[in-house]
Amino acid sequence: MGLGGGSNAADAQAAQQAAQLAGVKKGVAGIDTAFAGFNPQFYNQRAQDYTAYALPQLNQQYRQTGQQLDYSLADKGLSNSSAGSTARGALDQNYALKKQGVVDTATQQSQQLQQQVQGQKNALIGEVQSASDPAGVASQAIGTAAGFQAPNTFAPLGQMFGDFSNVYLANQYANAVAPYMNQNPLLSRVPTTGMNSSAISNYTLN
Amino acid sequence: MGVVTGLETIAGLAAAAAGTGLSLYGNAQTQNKMNNDVAAEVSQQNALSKRAQPIVASNIDASSAPKAKADISSNAAKTLAQYNTVEALPSSTGPASTPVSTLTENRVKGATDQSNQAAAKLMGYGGWQNDQSLRNQQAGNQLGLINTEARSDASLLPLRLQQDQSYGSGWNTAGSLLSALGSLAGVAGAVAPATGAATGAADAADAVSQGYSSPAFLNFAKNASVPMVGPPNLFDPYQLSLYNQY
Numbered sequence: 001m002g003l004g005g006g007s008n009a010a011d012a013q014a015a016q017q018a019a020q021l022a023g024v025k026k027g028v029a030g031i032d033t034a035f036a037g038f039n040p041q042f043y044n045q046r047a048q049d050y051t052a053y054a055l056p057q058l059n060q061q062y063r064q065t066g067q068q069l070d071y072s073l074a075d076k077g078l079s080n081s082s083a084g085s086t087a088r089g090a091l092d093q094n095y096a097l098k099k100q101g102v103v104d105t106a107t108q109q110s111q112q113l114q115q116q117v118q119g120q121k122n123a124l125i126g127e128v129q130s131a132s133d134p135a136g137v138a139s140q141a142i143g144t145a146a147g148f149q150a151p152n153t154f155a156p157l158g159q160m161f162g163d164f165s166n167v168y169l170a171n172q173y174a175n176a177v178a179p180y181m182n183q184n185p186l187l188s189r190v191p192t193t194g195m196n197s198s199a200i201s202n203y204t205l206n
Numbered sequence: 207m208g209v210v211t212g213l214e215t216i217a218g219l220a221a222a223a224a225g226t227g228l229s230l231y232g233n234a235q236t237q238n239k240m241n242n243d244v245a246a247e248v249s250q251q252n253a254l255s256k257r258a259q260p261i262v263a264s265n266i267d268a269s270s271a272p273k274a275k276a277d278i279s280s281n282a283a284k285t286l287a288q289y290n291t292v293e294a295l296p297s298s299t300g301p302a303s304t305p306v307s308t309l310t311e312n313r314v315k316g317a318t319d320q321s322n323q324a325a326a327k328l329m330g331y332g333g334w335q336n337d338q339s340l341r342n343q344q345a346g347n348q349l350g351l352i353n354t355e356a357r358s359d360a361s362l363l364p365l366r367l368q369q370d371q372s373y374g375s376g377w378n379t380a381g382s383l384l385s386a387l388g389s390l391a392g393v394a395g396a397v398a399p400a401t402g403a404a405t406g407a408a409d410a411a412d413a414v415s416q417g418y419s420s421p422a423f424l425n426f427a428k429n430a431s432v433p434m435v436g437p438p439n440l441f442d443p444y445q446l447s448l449y450n451q452y
Contacts, residue, residue, distance in 0.1 A: 010365035089310035096318035
């Protein structure tokens with residue numbers, strides 16, 4: 001009606017909020033665009049990259065441990081024995097478990113990266129909603145997304161067959177030495193863990 | 207003279223009534239505007255709620271036990287495929303100097319397959335948890351945006367209602383003005399006889415000749431603290447009460 005009164009403060013506020021909301025939507029769209037590259041293929045590739053990194057190291061350690069086992073068995077004249085076959089089988093089974101571990105680690109690291117990326121995306125979306133400059137946050141998202149795509153540095157794999165060497169080979173040595181230890185009470189207190197074959201031989205020869 | 211007084215008084219009353227009417231109309235306009243704004247806000251919030259509901263429903267559906275089982279199986283199958291892929295890769299160690307019997311080979315392979323399948327199942331749970339967590343976060347982001355919009359919109363309602371309070375102010379002002387004019391007209395109607403009678407005794411005589419000669423009136427005029435120069439205005443409660451005393 002012609003005689004209706006009132007200020008336009010609410011209209012001005014509504015216009016300001018509408019503009020801010022449009023900015024938020026634009027900012028979120030910018031974040032989505034910046035993070036578009038983080039798709040399942042990206043994370044699968046991340047897992048494969050770790051596997052490609054870790055497997056050669058695992059293979060090298062497997063080869064070295066296998067050689068130690070071969071030398072040890074040969075030293076005992078057990079190369080062609082069922083005991084040697086069992087020992088080698090134990091190493092192969094241990095190797096299979098370690099490969100499984102590599103795949104698991106690759107998957108877990110990929111999932112961690114997924115969570116980190118999603119967490120960063122959440123934080124940026126939160127910033128967009130509270131920021132007075134949503135476009136600026138969207139630009140920041142591009143930098144953040146690029147940071148995730150940069151290659152990571154990985155620590156070396158570590159001693160994957162340490163447990164096998166310590167337990168299995170030490171047991172082999174202990175079993176080899178045990179008959180002599182029973183014959184000579186002076187050797188009953190000799191520690192065998194961590195000894196090499198020549199050291200054990202010295203004990204047995206004495 | 208008496209006819210003019212009556213007309214002025216009636217006009218004053220009419221103007222006051224019209225003023226009150228305009229004020230009531232203004233108030234009604236204000237109330238309608240406020241009701242409309244509240245209804246519009248409720249409608250907007252309902253619309254936003256409808257936008258949010260499918261997101262919540264979808265996430266709840268994806269979180270159900272059957273979907274979780276399917277997700278776990280899918281992740282387990284994916285992990286098992288990765289195990290098998292890695293298992294099939296050559297280890298590049300060359301032939302071992304210690305031969306492994308077929309029996310041992312089969313035993314190792316059987317144990318490895320069993321271990322891989324069991325581990326893959328366990329990894330399936332982890333994959334499902336990861337997927338579920340991501341789904342929740344994504345749904346949370348979508349709902350957060352809708353909430354922001356809802357909060358933003360709702361924060362305007364108090365401003366709009368405040369604005370609405372002055373929506374009918376024009377009508378109210380016009381009504382007040384008309385009421386004031388009506389009062390003035392009423393006052394003018396009340397004062398007009400006194401003004402006319404102030405001309406002197408001729409008017410008094412005229413008043414007497416018009417029938418204001420009752421003993422009660424004459425006594426009233428005589429004893430009134432305010433000199434009476436004309437007949438009492440019986441529309442004036444004060445004068446009426448004085449007159450009635452006599």
